[in-house]
Amino acid sequence: ISTLVLAEHEGGLVKPSSLSAVEAAGVVCKEKSISVLLAGSGPRLQEAASHAASCHPLISQVLVAEADILKHPLAEAWAKLIQLVQQKDGYSYIMAASSSFGKNILPRAAALLDVSPVTDVVEISEPRLFVRPIYAGNALCTVRYTGSDPCMMTIRSTSFPISSISNDSKAGAAPISQVDLSTFSEETLGKSRWLKLASQDSERPDLGNAHVVVTGGRGLKSADNFKLLEKLAEKLGAAVGATRAAVDAGFVPNELQVGQTGKIVAPDLYIAFGVSGAIQHLAGMRDSKVIVAVNKDADAPIFQVADYGLVADLFDVLPEMLEKLPEK
Amino acid sequence: MKIMVAVKRVVDYAVKIRVKADKSGVETSNVKMSMNPFCEIAVEEALRIRESGAASEVVAVSVGPAQCADTLRTALAMGADRAIHVDSGALAPLLPLSVAKILKALAETERPGLMILGKQAIDDDCNQTGQMVAGLLKWPQGTFASKVLLDKEKQVATVEREVDGGLETLSLDLPAVITTDLRLNQPRYATLPNIMKAKSKVIKKVSLEELNVEIKSDLEVVQVTEPPKRKAGVILSSVDELIDKLKNEARVL
Numbered sequence: 001i002s003t004l005v006l007a008e009h010e011g012g013l014v015k016p017s018s019l020s021a022v023e024a025a026g027v028v029c030k031e032k033s034i035s036v037l038l039a040g041s042g043p044r045l046q047e048a049a050s051h052a053a054s055c056h057p058l059i060s061q062v063l064v065a066e067a068d069i070l071k072h073p074l075a076e077a078w079a080k081l082i083q084l085v086q087q088k089d090g091y092s093y094i095m096a097a098s099s100s101f102g103k104n105i106l107p108r109a110a111a112l113l114d115v116s117p118v119t120d121v122v123e124i125s126e127p128r129l130f131v132r133p134i135y136a137g138n139a140l141c142t143v144r145y146t147g148s149d150p151c152m153m154t155i156r157s158t159s160f161p162i163s164s165i166s167n168d169s170k171a172g173a174a175p176i177s178q179v180d181l182s183t184f185s186e187e188t189l190g191k192s193r194w195l196k197l198a199s200q201d202s203e204r205p206d207l208g209n210a211h212v213v214v215t216g217g218r219g220l221k222s223a224d225n226f227k228l229l230e231k232l233a234e235k236l237g238a239a240v241g242a243t244r245a246a247v248d249a250g251f252v253p254n255e256l257q258v259g260q261t262g263k264i265v266a267p268d269l270y271i272a273f274g275v276s277g278a279i280q281h282l283a284g285m286r287d288s289k290v291i292v293a294v295n296k297d298a299d300a301p302i303f304q305v306a307d308y309g310l311v312a313d314l315f316d317v318l319p320e321m322l323e324k325l326p327e328k
Numbered sequence: 329m330k331i332m333v334a335v336k337r338v339v340d341y342a343v344k345i346r347v348k349a350d351k352s353g354v355e356t357s358n359v360k361m362s363m364n365p366f367c368e369i370a371v372e373e374a375l376r377i378r379e380s381g382a383a384s385e386v387v388a389v390s391v392g393p394a395q396c397a398d399t400l401r402t403a404l405a406m407g408a409d410r411a412i413h414v415d416s417g418a419l420a421p422l423l424p425l426s427v428a429k430i431l432k433a434l435a436e437t438e439r440p441g442l443m444i445l446g447k448q449a450i451d452d453d454c455n456q457t458g459q460m461v462a463g464l465l466k467w468p469q470g471t472f473a474s475k476v477l478l479d480k481e482k483q484v485a486t487v488e489r490e491v492d493g494g495l496e497t498l499s500l501d502l503p504a505v506i507t508t509d510l511r512l513n514q515p516r517y518a519t520l521p522n523i524m525k526a527k528s529k530v531i532k533k534v535s536l537e538e539l540n541v542e543i544k545s546d547l548e549v550v551q552v553t554e555p556p557k558r559k560a561g562v563i564l565s566s567v568d569e570l571i572d573k574l575k576n577e578a579r580v581l
Binding site: 110192269 | 423450454466497501504511552555558560
């Protein structure tokens with residue numbers, strides 16, 4: 001049994017969500033036979049490859065595909081690459097994290113390989129038996145893959161925390177090999193072009209991996225008021241999230257949205273200010289370990305999932321918390 | 329140019345779903361069904377492109393049991409020109425891969441310049457069909473779109489996508505597949521005259537046999553259960569009490 005993990009990299013490092021996919025691969029692949037596939041071009045790719053080779057004890061091989069067409073994560077080229085690697089090496093499983101990268105690419109590759117993939121796996125019960133949320137997490141569906149190899153899936157990184165990062169850099173590093181791309185040409189390549197990525201650079205931890213998340217809803221009333229939330233986040237070493245209503249109102253950019261169609265988070269501590277608790281939002285944060293809700297409306301559904309609730313005006317609570325919380 | 333829009337009939341987004349006692353699925357009888365919200369956005373986007381003059385016809389397509397005709401009727405009432413219903417008969421809900429193969433077969437006869445789908449259905453939350461049909465057709469894909477600009481002369485679509493890191497912009501040669509995110513547009517309501525007009529529009533029925541598509545079932549639902557409930561929390565009276573609880577009871581500070 002061997003597993004291929006499609007990995008994302010940034011700044012010369014494999015992304016933590018991809019390492020969660022390696023953890024999930026470890027559940028089905030007890031023996032050390034997990035290959036990590038990285039693609040792109042330039043020195044950052046090679047740095048990421050060295051990182052992948054030594055950052056996790058379960059990784060046995062790093063495959064590197066270097067080509068200009070793979071410089072940005074275009075689904076057309078990536079799906080073709082996966083098909084190419086699969087045809088050569090015949091993996092039993094192909095996995096990726098349920099990030100926008102994985103969700104964009106993996107189903108396309110699965111169609112090329114004539115496989116029904118499983119989206120958003122939160123539990124691997126048996127090698128081919130998976131649990132995944134449906135109806136925005138209001139039900140859990142257990143599915144069995146009965147088709148032929150490869151079995152393909154995206155996993156929720158919050159359900160597979162990274163347990164075994166190794167820091168002894170060069171000891172036992174996995175071999176790195178280049179994917180032979182000489183046959184890598186197809187009419188679909190070149191039909192799509194990457195133009196740009198507009199992102200907000202932030203000093204704060206990434207929303208998906210932060211230990212503490214503070215979220216604002218429509219109750220925050222303005223983009224300016226979100227700055228109060230940012231101050232609190234700074235003090236707690238937290239990431240800032242938002243509800244769909246707050247994003248739609250233009251208070252914050254879309255990448256901060258937590259919920260069914262936004263980011264799924266499961267931090268140790270989740271503090272929601274002025275969040276009513278629509279099911280679509282709860283779907284994105286219900287697995288947080290401790291949930292705190294601050295809302296004026298005592299009937300807000302968020303209180304039904306909160307461990308600690310404060311029925312109060314967030315504009316009174318926020319400054320008081322800022323003042324009284326210990327420095328991190 | 330023709331635009332094909334795929335729509336799915338799902339449990340209405342406002343319904344609080346109930347898991348069946350025998351764990352075989354979610355209760356769908358006597359439950360309000362509607363067009364998947366992401367599909368409504370897809371229909372709206374297709375209509376706007378047609379209204380801008382960049383397309384001449386919008387064809388709505390749905391795959392599923394007989395009642396899908398209602399969903400198609402909604403698309404027609406919104407303004408789609410005609411509809412195709414692929415009747416899956418008594419078959420259990422088809423997997424996204426089979427739906428993608430059906431859409432591919434339809435695209436090969438209809439030859440649209442653009443196919444628009446919702447990025448996911450709010451029942452199974454799969455988020456797969458658009459990517460799969462794009463792969464099968466070898467068309468470029470712009471998933472999770474929050475803005476679409478069509479250049480009729482160059483036959484290129486510029487798509488802004490909602491990705492984890494922010495907003496990504498792609499340029500796609502037509503024909504292409506686009507899947508919609510929530511912020512792409514605000515779908516219109518069907519007006520009464522348009523609902524009346526929709527009654528005379530054509531819904532063509534097509535059987536799976538006619539399309540000659542292989543229906544695969546390589547994924548089997550074993551059971552559907554309720555998620556574990558969070559235990560009821562406590563309402564506190566002050567910020568001091570909250571900080572104390574977080575420090576000494578939950579130990580997260």
